[in-house]
Amino acid sequence: MGRYLGVQKRLVKRAVSQFDLSRDFNKRHLERIIFHHPNIGAVVKCVGRCGLTLLIWPRFIAPFRWRLRHLEARLPNLPPEFNGFKILHLTDLHAGMTRTAYLQASLRQAVAHKPDIIVITGDLIDYRPQALPALDAVLPLLKAPGGVWAVFGNHDYHEYSWRHVGERSSHRLIHRRLRQKLAAHGIHLLCNRSAAVCRNGAAIYLVGMDELWTGRSDPKQAFADINSSSPVICLQHNPDAIGQLAEYRWDWMLCGHTHGGQVDLPLIGPLFVPVVDRSYLRGIFELAPVDAGTAERRYALVSTGIGYGLPVRWFVQPESIMITLYQGASGYRWRDTAVQG
């Protein structure tokens, strides 16, 4: 026992002597301790690498690792004229906050795949004055023969909620200018209304909802003109509205807003989830048919979006989705991951 204590004392004395900086402290000595001591060097390297990963990856790399995903959607009521019809789904651009050059590069790549129409499910801007010139640099890139269709998200009205905005607030001015800008760039706005997209005499329908948090979402008005059996694609920013829209006839609902949680850490889970119902975080969800008697399935797609409100992402890759429609029993298939529904 006495021998053991003696060895321990010698070891501690040796360790302390290495840190006795008052004896002959100089920079070289400190460097020698840090970089050449076998244990301290390894710890410094490990901390450095972890620090780089923790700071650089989610802040400077992950938010810009955008990808275009390809989805095949089968609809039993799809007119043959729309077989192979391509819809580019964009959401949460957050122009003004998201780096403009990154947005432009991503959109150029997506549009190069020649979509027939482009739909944007809100948060075109991140609410701030510099958002409008940033949007000017981005919107001219969006070209499709069937047009570009958009609905608003909460950040198109206010950074949080329109209900907190006074009549004379600058927020209302920016929102008015946003509407003017969309019109000037030929973007069709769908605020509680529907529109037919026609091809060789056949049609599918787009229904666009106004933003949920503003209290302006009016499904009854939006679906008022839907009375045919043609496919209906509903554009809705916030997936919390999925339940509210369950009684209306639609085949696919396209959403954004959640950014997939933006940071979704293993064992901890998603950090930023501004929704009541966290079950619709990202991905495709099967919903019950509108008519209980039918077996036809319908789906809600929640995309992680392109941009960000806070410039950080981790374990949630930014994306846009190219949806190709086919006639067939209702279902879907990711072409990149072979996940089937």
Ligand SMILES: [Fe+2]
């Ligand atoms: Fe957003």
